[in-house]
Amino acid sequence: GAGVSQSPRYKVAKRGQDVALRCDPISGHVSLFWYQQALGQGPEFLTYFQNEAQLDKSGLPSDRFFAERPEGSVSTLKIQRTQQEDSAVYLCASNRRDRDYNEQFFGPGTRLTVL
Amino acid sequence: GNSVTQMEGPVTLSEEAFLTINCTYTATGYPSLFWYVQYPGEGLQLLLKATKADDKGSNKGFEATYRKETTSFHLEKGSVQVSDSAVYFCALSTGAGKSTFGDGTTLTVKP
Numbered sequence: 001g002a003g004v005s006q007s008p009r010y011k012v013a014k015r016g017q018d019v020a021l022r023c024d025p026i027s028g029h030v031s032l033f034w035y036q037q038a039l040g041q042g043p044e045f046l047t048y049f050q051n052e053a054q055l056d057k058s059g060l061p062s063d064r065f066f067a068e069r070p071e072g073s074v075s076t077l078k079i080q081r082t083q084q085e086d087s088a089v090y091l092c093a094s095n096r097r098d099r100d101y102n103e104q105f106f107g108p109g110t111r112l113t114v115l
Numbered sequence: 116g117n118s119v120t121q122m123e124g125p126v127t128l129s130e131e132a133f134l135t136i137n138c139t140y141t142a143t144g145y146p147s148l149f150w151y152v153q154y155p156g157e158g159l160q161l162l163l164k165a166t167k168a169d170d171k172g173s174n175k176g177f178e179a180t181y182r183k184e185t186t187s188f189h190l191e192k193g194s195v196q197v198s199d200s201a202v203y204f205c206a207l208s209t210g211a212g213k214s215t216f217g218d219g220t221t222l223t224v225k226p
Contacts, residue, residue, distance in 0.1 A: 033213055042204050042216030056213065091159070104214060106159040
């Protein structure tokens with residue numbers, strides 16, 4: 001079956017540009033997570049949705065970062081006025097319910113490079 | 116807050132050697148613990164998990180035991196193969212399921 005997909009896989013942006021990263025979770029998965037992974041580090045939590053509700057956005061590093069999931073399925077992470085420090089791999093994950101023992105299924109990530 | 120500290124890499128072993136990757140954690144409450152693996156060119160995938168103290172997670176010859184008294188979840192395998200070469204991440208999850216990850220340990224197994 002289809003896993004979590006993300007697009008684009010690679011994105012190069014000039015400093016100051018806006019970018020939008022898309023995540024298609026596994027069908028029927030209620031919970032969706034965004035993580036940021038800098039080179040040589042582990043993923044860092046950004047934000048979490050349960051269906052269309054954004055229940056936790058405590059990890060978003062600044063107000064330039066915005067995420068939405070309007071119909072409880074596809075999610076978009078938007079970064080406005082990109083900066084060089086935004087360069088990272090952005091990972092999306094989904095799981096069936098908001099239980100802490102549930103496995104998260106990860107997408108391949110979008111590698112963002114800000115020049 | 117929650118945190119995960121794992122053994123720094125890279126780790127290089129010969130085929131059939133014994134593997135240990137250390138992982139310790141700090142968490143409020145009672146977390147679930149995970150090991151994820153990332154093979155070259157692929158996304159993160161769950162390797163094994165344990166949801167309560169003294170549980171042992173196992174998969175593909177890898178094992179890890181949830182030790183509450185030492186707040187540890189060390190990954191072990193008795194005999195590694197070249198195909199085990201990958202980056203391994205220890206992680207914990209509490210509450211609504213968001214995970215806290217360690218920085219990853221790169222394992223290279225040579226024939």
